[in-house]
Amino acid sequence: MLSWYTLALVDYVVVGVFVLAAMVGLHWLLRRLGVKREAATGYALILPWVLGLVIWNLGPFLASLYFSFTDYNILQPPEFIGFDNYVRMFTDDNQFWNVLRFTLLYSVINVPLGLLGALLTATLLNQDVRGLGAWRTLYYLPAVLPAAATALLWRWMFTENGLINSIFGPVLSLFGVGRPAWFTDLDLVLPSYIIMGLWGVFGANTIILLAGLKGIPRDLYDAATVDGAGRFRKYLDVTIPMLSPTVFYVLILGVIGSLQSFTVAFFIETPRRAGTFMNVYIYQEAFDRNRMGYASALGWVMLLIILLFTLLVFRSSAAWVHYEGEKTNG
Amino acid sequence: MTTLDQPQPLVTGTASRDRTDDRRRTAGDTVIRVMIYALLSLGGAVVLIPFFWMLSTSFKATSDLFNYPPQWIPQPALPGNYVEAWTALPFNRFLINTVFMTVLAMFAEIFTAALVAYGFARFRFPWRNGLFIVLLSTMMLPGILTLIPKFLIWRELDRINTFSPMTVGAWFAWGPSFIFLLRQFFLTIPREIEEAAIIDGASVFQVFREIMLPLVKPALLAIAVLSFQANWNNFEGPLIYLSTLEKYPMVLGLQFYGATLSNAAPQWNYMMAMATVMAAPILLLFFLAQRYFIEGLTVGGVKG
Structure with a gap:
């Protein structure tokens, strides 16, 4: 029984000692080679990350590129098949399109809505409200709840006779609409996920945006007042531009995070035809169906999509993100 | 601290106009302030009701789960649900496994992130900025790609x-965002502090441990909370690497729980009880460290 823990501890200590020894060794080696003390220390200090980059990022990154051109079921060695995986994905895999549509729609709806809600809430919280600390803690709570717990909780609230339908059922019946089946209704899976996602993320965004709002120098507002700007004008001409770098940060993190939703899907049963998140599909292809090659190809498409979205946000940011003074650190 | 809602002193105008204007604005302000608190409370309710429902459900008898209208306060309240749910699966073992993995990963992760961040923040060496850009861009790399x-x-x-x-x-x-966060904090510390220590003959490691680390304590605490949260909840890793029940962390137990029992009738009360148990340490930690936590969390967005 105990031996699992002992084995893990031995691995842990051995690797830890190895990393620290490598740092000391590198420092010594660089000094011997005549590198200045400051640079040698710097390289030694960042060595753990550099090692990690090579072993756990760069290597696997290239390996997955290679696998994406192979047929590989883990038991037999990978067999090179050129672009077949990519061709199959786009021409002969209906579930791929389902999943792609699902993932993109989720992000495209969830991120802007979450941002707007957070912007509104942060603006309200910035009006000298009493008990700001308590409000902040309150709104941040959903971000602290484990994804697994969030998923189970919303699955439970969204059951046919669950809390949501008990509260909103009477309202819906006024319009002659029956009780929605949410996560088990083919058409409502996506909206259900979006509602859950909004609940989970908007509080955290609110806190970050609020910090951005607090950081806007007061004299900018005073200057605008002297110029005769009204409340709305000030919001448009001072608040929005000054807040735009923070909005940008929230937007980038939101896009990257929402495109990679994973855990929640394992705690909620939904109809297969409704589609699921891309990362879940990749996991299923790789570990349930042992198609490592095909899963790698899907992973590369995912990477390209994330890069595309990020690039889009970055490119557009030139037009709407305002950097005060363009100060750089370090 | 904006002044959008406070009456602004008028630059021109007679005393009487001043007063009427002030009164009108104050009345309007009161309405606006009431609306602000109403909206904030509404948002607060949306946030809190699911939490309350989770807690309430976890104490309910199975026969009370679907009462209509919804039963907010469980009658009777059954704390025994927690014991039954905990013992229906080997949750003692799950807890030990979770704590074991969380503690080891947290220590190594925070320790190395601090070293690397210090290296990037304080030492000049060729390619430093290029390497730092590489570090930032690895945040974009989808984890699923390197998983296989x-x-x-x-x-x-x-x-x-x-x-x-x-x-x-x-x-x-392995956490580029932690490195980034800590580096931002290190950059705010004046160099003179270290230089004085170095002149006194302190080694790099001494300066790091005795001067720099205590100064970035808020950031370290924020990262500790984030790291605890990430490792405690880590689902993807155990899902892929662990295959025997005795080695599962709590989160896999929770999933196993939900999935197997839902073949019959889902035991929502037990599920909510275990979800509450899993969330409790994180919530507690968050309340204890929230001041540092929010400061640490927001620095990336504002100073970045």
């Missing part, structure tokens, strides 16, 4: 169904 090769590496090392894949990798400063 990583799995193959651990398989070659004969470490499938062990805890090592969830803990050992932490020695390689």
Whole structure:
């Protein structure tokens, strides 16, 4: 029984000692080679990350590129098949399109809505409200709840006779609409996920945006007042531009995070035809169906999509993100 | 601190106009303030009701789960649900496994992130900025892409169904966002402090441990909370690497729970009880460290 823990501890200590020894060794080696003390220390200090980059990022990154051109079921060695995986994905895999549509729609709806809600809430919280600390803690709570717990909780609230339908059922019946089946209704899976996602993320965004709002120098507002700007004008001409770098940060993190939703899907049963998140599909292809090659190809498409979205946000940011003074650190 | 809602002193105008204007604005302000608090309370209710429902459900008898209208306060309240749910699966074992993996990963992750961040913040060396950009861009790399090769590496090392894949990798400063956050904090510390110590003959490691680390304590605490949260909830790793029940962390127990029992009638009360148990330490930690936590969390967005 105990031996699992002992084995893990031995691995842990051995690797830890190895990393620290490598740092000391590198420092010594660089000094011997005549590198200045400051640079040698710097390289030694960042060595753990550099090692990690090579072993756990760069290597696997290239390996997955290679696998994406192979047929590989883990038991037999990978067999090179050129672009077949990519061709199959786009021409002969209906579930791929389902999943792609699902993932993109989720992000495209969830991120802007979450941002707007957070912007509104942060603006309200910035009006000298009493008990700001308590409000902040309150709104941040959903971000602290484990994804697994969030998923189970919303699955439970969204059951046919669950809390949501008990509260909103009477309202819906006024319009002659029956009780929605949410996560088990083919058409409502996506909206259900979006509602859950909004609940989970908007509080955290609110806190970050609020910090951005607090950081806007007061004299900018005073200057605008002297110029005769009204409340709305000030919001448009001072608040929005000054807040735009923070909005940008929230937007980038939101896009990257929402495109990679994973855990929640394992705690909620939904109809297969409704589609699921891309990362879940990749996991299923790789570990349930042992198609490592095909899963790698899907992973590369995912990477390209994330890069595309990020690039889009970055490119557009030139037009709407305002950097005060363009100060750089370090 | 904006002044959008406070009456602004008028630059021109007679005393009487001043007063009427002030009164009108104040009345309007009161309405607006009431609306602000109403909206904030509404948002607060949306946030809190699910939490309350989770807690309430966890104490309910199975026969009361679907009462209509919804039963907010469980009658009768059954704390025994927690005991039954905990013992229906080996949750003692799950808890030990979770704590074991979380503690090891947290320590190595925070320790190496601090070293690397210090290196990037304080020492000049060729390619430093280029390497830092590489570090930032790895945040964009989807984890799923490197998952398969990583799995193959651990398989070659004969470490499938062990805890090592969830803990050992932490020695390689695997959280780029933690490095970024700590570097931002290190940059705010004046160089003179270290230089004085170095003149007094302190080594780099002494300066780091005795001067720099205490100064970035808020950031370290924020990262500790985030790291605890990430490792405590880590689902993807155990899902892929662990295959025997005795090695599962709580989150896999929770999933196993939901999935197996839902073949019959889902035991929502038990599920909510275990979800509450899993969330409790994180919520507690968050309340204890929230001041530092929010400061640490927001620095990336504002100073970045």
